[in-house]
Amino acid sequence: MHIIDRRRDPGGKSLANRQRFIRRARALVRKAVRDASSKRSIKDVDQGGEIGVPADGVREPELRRSGEGGRREYVLPGNKRYVAGDRIARPDESGGGSSASADGDGEDEYRFALSNEEFVDLFLEDLELPDLAKRQVLGEEEDLPRPAGFKSSGSPSALSVSRTMRRSLSRRVALKRPKPEDLAGAEAELADAEGRGASKAELKALSDRVQLLQRRMRLVPFIDPLDLRYRRFESQPKPVARAVMFCLMDVSGSMDEHMKDLAKRFFSLLYLFLNRRYKRVDVVFIRHTHQAREVDEETFFYSRESGGTVVSTALEEMARIVHDRYPAAQWNIYAAQASDGDNLPIDNPTVVALLNTVILPLCQYYAYIEVGHPTEDTGARDASSLWRTYQHIIGDDVPMAMRKVGDRRDIFPVFRDLFGRRQSGDREVA
Amino acid sequence: MAARSRASRLLFSGSEWNFETLDRIFASVQSIGEKELGLDTYRTQIEIITSEQMLDAYSSTGMPLFYKHWSFGKHFARNESLYRKGWQGLAYEIVINSDPCVCYIMEENSATMQTLVLAHAAMGHNHFFKNNYVFRQWTDAEGILDYLSFAKAYISKCEERYGVEQVERLIDAAHALQSHGVHRYPGKRKPDLRSEQLREQERREHGLALFNDLWRTVPGKSKRVAARTEAEKRRSLLGLPEENILYFLEKTAPKLAPWQREVLRIVRLIAQYFYPQRQTKMMNEGCASFVHHRIMTRLHERGEINDGAFLEFLHSHTSVVMQPDFNDRRFSGINPYALGFTMMQDVERIVTEPTAEDRQWFPDLAGQGDAYGALRDIWANYRDESFVSQFLSPAVIRKMGLFQLVDDDIEDEMEVAAIHDERGYREVRRALARQYDVVRRDPDIQIVDVDLAGDRRLELRHFVADGVTLEERDAERVLQHLADLWGYQVRLIEADDDDIYAEHKADPMRAFA
Missing domain, CATH: 3.40.50.410 (von Willebrand factor, type A domain)
Structure with a gap:
């Protein structure tokens, strides 16, 4: 037997399902809010409260036998006074229970508790002033950031990688930074020459070249702080x-x-x-x-x-x-x-x-x-x-x-x- | 080690527990279960969860992982609100039919409750899952968790690729049909090569033994008597009639994309996995209740739990197996725990101390002596319907005061057809067995034909039993889903041999393609 302690597992496993349900029921909630608000006085309109969403709206239909009609048999427990052949009046709907329980599954309403804010927001959703056309640039209004070129300092999140790499590349080309494969080639040549026992002068020339390449690589870095470019934004007033x-x-x-x-x-x-x-x-x-x-x-x-x-x-x-x-x-x-x-x-x-x-x-x-x-x-x-x-x-x-x-x-x-x-x-x- | 004092024999005292206690409890429970009751179980995996996680588990029908869909959120919202208002307690455990058998137990349970839960779920349900024939036939305990994780990944991949809305609509439609997405009868098992060779060999030997050259001279039957009609040929080509609607759509719906077929398949297979549980709900709970009752009693007798713990257990046990009378305010149908537990106790009584009546009703069982053996056989080879129809004894009918009520809509009043008397026993038993018959509970709906030459209309037929038709508004909606899946018109006729009760039609509004 294994015992696994799951209590520390992250909770909210069905959070996604819940959100999907709420999204699904949103239209119904909105309608319920409107229905409810027409029964309230204005003073109460910004009071929240419980809103019932008819279970019918989020119902999952299935093919099932209906609750009435036809000939039905029930076996029930707890007989104390009936004998075979007795006739009993059908229980009325509200009396519920004994006969209906065999088929129905009794969902009625889902109730959501809404805060005042949510209630009013839902109530006023898709209302608007028509033709809000005359827009104007005003001093105190909010600003809209717009991209405006690049700058050489800034926060890492605004780093423009493509611009930085472009500058890095041109600097490397201009300063003749050796490519890695050049260095590898020179090293291979040196090893090859050593292997076949080449003359001392030749070996020296080759190893000098390797050293030169290595030094140049060290001196000309792949990315220099000079290359860095950051995106720059300018704020523009929004009409x-x-x-x-x-x-x-x-x-x-x-x-x-x-x-x-x-x-x-x-x-x-x-x-x-x-x-x-x-x-x-x-x-x-x-x-x-x-x-x-x-x-x-x-x-x-x-x-x-x-x-x-x-x-x-x-x-x-x-x-x-x-x-x-x-x-x-x-x-x-x-x-x-x-x-x-x-x-x-x-x-x-x-x-x-x-x-x-x-x-x-x-x-x-x-x-x-x-x-x-x-x-x-x-x-x-x-x-x-x-x-x-x-x-x-x-x-x-x-x-x-x-x-x-x-x-x-x-x-x-x-x-x-x-x-x-x-x-x-x-x-x-x- | 000196002789253990009486106190140290106790598995625990008080209500606190830790993992060590659980280990000790499980060992004791298991030894009683296996040695005394002869239970045979899958390995057990116990997972301790919080009430929040229990609510999560509720919403996905108890499975540890499931694909995402709003309907699970709906169940969550419902359960949560009931729980928060205190109208509904949470289950003490959830157990999953898998190998290893996963039992979720709540951290809030007291030590006694954990003992009860382990006896109930880890022994009782576990034994039932492993041995009952419906589960063996239909479910693959080893594969289910892997399959669910595949299903979850596949569906979320589909959502990424085709959009959440598309997938959700498809699953809505599939869910609507899932009660008619199960195979009710096992198909042929795929024969393996070895058994096939053996059979071939036997057949040949049989043929050799019976060889007589004269058979060759006997004139054979003339060719087939009547050619099949066009319609018959078409139906057999499509495998009609077919009652597994989802299966039929998956295989033959003309317009579905491959991924849509796969999603239908996932919903269908999961419905199939749960099908045995619906057929054996009462027996399963009865078995688990009987087992926990026996194990707890034995633990008490062996001095491993104290009187206080035993009383705590009895309190919760009796409230679980309580059956309110039909005219009680709390009545909501027959309590599967109560009926199952009562019947199994009754079987034990018949086997060990039969009365004359029992000898007459159950000649094979009465006084046979090995109660646990008889019960194990019942647990393995019956489902609710057959269990009731064979083992509901007059004693139980009397004890529970069962009576049969017939409600015919052409009469003004309902009639008490049978009660617990000599004339009524068999009738009550028959009626109760039918009440537990899943095939009778679900409406019998079959796809009977497809109009291939004309407009491809799909024809379904509801074989109405006892004049009970489908719930109309639901039927219309399901049919709409079906039409969208099929892509052409769908017609459902509700009829029995004498009458046609209703006809529903639906045209695809937003067909899947």
């Missing part, structure tokens, strides 16, 4: 895209608590998304009643205000801020507007004019969500005045999209819909 997102929210009296709640949820999701995915995105919060004001994040999400509704004020405010702080040539500009669709009728032409002439030409993308009530059938309800107004603007080459949201659970799909990764140009109205 990056800068973007600003304008969040426009209607907080007028016609917006009831439910609508405001929906709008805020939408914007907090947007804010989360931008914060996570784009380091260099500025967010500007504008809220409006009959007058618009730029506010900070805290006020935007938490403070209350009331008044009439004039949408164009918000657009004007936005145009002003763009003009002051975000020159359109340097910034990718995005806007998201949330409203219940009410607007002072007289203001609508102004809105159209503003959007067409000022805002949309500035913007990469303009998203409008209209908040309503879940009880209303969003499709059948009369289009609001703003919705109708915007419908005139929307066209094939206009970077604008609009959606309606009536219920909390619509927010996630609509958000994904608006910011899903897509080919440029296939944007359309819902």
Whole structure:
């Protein structure tokens, strides 16, 4: 008998298998995250948690007899009261056990525990800001190393072998370093001459030659420190895209608590998304009643205000801020507007004019969500005045999209819909 | 050396152990096993592992090395989560049918548990592996580890060459079919030259002894009665019908590349290696449980383990061979340890102290005297199904309260068909034997034809037994894999003599080529 102690063996033998499994299940995990997130409130969206992946998705099928139908026989232990001929009702599914166990192997779900980070990352995967096109070279941005010739000192890892060998070769040729086979030849000749008993003079000439060759070989090294060349890199600033997102929210009296709640949820999701995915995105919060004001994040999400509704004020405010702080040539500009669709009728032409002439030409993308009530059938309800107004603007080459949201659970799909990764140009109205 | 005190006869005291203790334990266990029980085992190799490594071993069906595939990761994730939550303990050991027989034992086990594990695995399972006819017929204990290492290297080479994704898809497909990738009946052994010469000689002598010139004048049969039909010729050319689907694909699938055939072969051979274990699960565990029970009892009687250790053993033994009743919450089918152990104890009882009933039921066995001899014969020559159908005694049926339940979907209720009474014994025994019959447990699916003249459609047939059809969604998916491997359409008909139950078709979506 041999005893082998395997405890010190490197562990993680099935690590590769585990990774393969996770890779395989990734798509399922992502889907489960999306499903789960639509059931959560926004505040919880960046909470991690356990995600169940249906075992069905990573199921390994095999040809097996199904669990129902046909005539089956079971032999079971522990009979105390039955006699032959007794009839028993079938156990219901939940009662489980006795009959089903013969065939089924009872896998239900695989559960993964996800951290907050992982959860949000998976949730926001393949969302992006469309047309992040205007890239600019900026001083403070990260640098990109580019190869820029060679230098004579550096770290060993940057040694350029081919360049070093080329220099070594040319130096050896120039200084007439004897080749190893020359030396071997001369030595052989000397040995040969000694063997056949050649004259002293001849022997001397030959041994001198051998010595000369040996000395020259010593003096001219194969590689000299002079030969060494290292790759050199220069850093070049990399163009990056800068973007600003304008969040426009209607907080007028016609917006009831439910609508405001929906709008805020939408914007907090947007804010989360931008914060996570784009380091260099500025967010500007504008809220409006009959007058618009730029506010900070805290006020935007938490403070209350009331008044009439004039949408164009918000657009004007936005145009002003763009003009002051975000020159359109340097910034990718995005806007998201949330409203219940009410607007002072007289203001609508102004809105159209503003959007067409000022805002949309500035913007990469303009998203409008209209908040309503879940009880209303969003499709059948009369289009609001703003919705109708915007419908005139929307066209094939206009970077604008609009959606309606009536219920909390619509927010996630609509958000994904608006910011899903897509080919440029296939944007359309819902 | 003075007379050994009683204390020094103990193999160990307390729960600590070291390699020396293991050595002593193994020597004692082996001497009881070989001298008293007459066991005949492969050499043993004991490997001590941690619980983490045990989980690793779980995920690759217990084998020390295996090719890489996500499904093993899936098993790992499952076992790990169950273990971490404390819903499932780990096995105390894993034993591998190889020569030398490799036993993995966990470092956490106490000295008593190590003794139990050595008796169970290194003696019980080891003896069973070496002697049982199914293992002798089907598995090559010497070659398995080498083959697995070849398989692992080959598959990782394929991954390098053809891409992980390609290989993974192929193995997915092969795994889906692996339950139908075994030969259920041994083929002809390749005759060697010597035995062939002997046979030839015998035949010639026989012919000489019987020579009579008159036979020459007897008119022979006319030529073959009927020419075979086209279809018959085609089928015999392809070796159809064939129930080993993987084998058929490996040999005849028109589009597969050589490396793909080799991968199918690897999956098939490994499935074949595990096939005996499925046929003998209950006997194997019963044999090991019986052996460990006997060895531990003897160790206690010889004073080599103390009372505390013996009680610890009994505690774990009884929980292993416990059989919950059918209406118990813990019930999940018949416990192979319980049934095997009970039946083997019963055989011992029949051999040594038979009752009148036993004499009537087992005239050959009853009172024959040599219990271990009888058991060794059973361990060598039976598998679960035949063991139950021949040795399940009325006493065991009564003791376990076995009864047969018939669930026919045309009836509203299930019927108790037989219980532990005079009329029921044989019926219960027959039904239980069938329950253990692997051939009945797996659906009988055969490749019956290939449409060579037309669109090369592969025709399969499920010979439905008792009206139980295939699990539909699974069948569709497996068929899709099969179509991808075959490269053309595949059709599976589920039918018995009277009815056609279902027909599934699949066209290749991403054929392997």
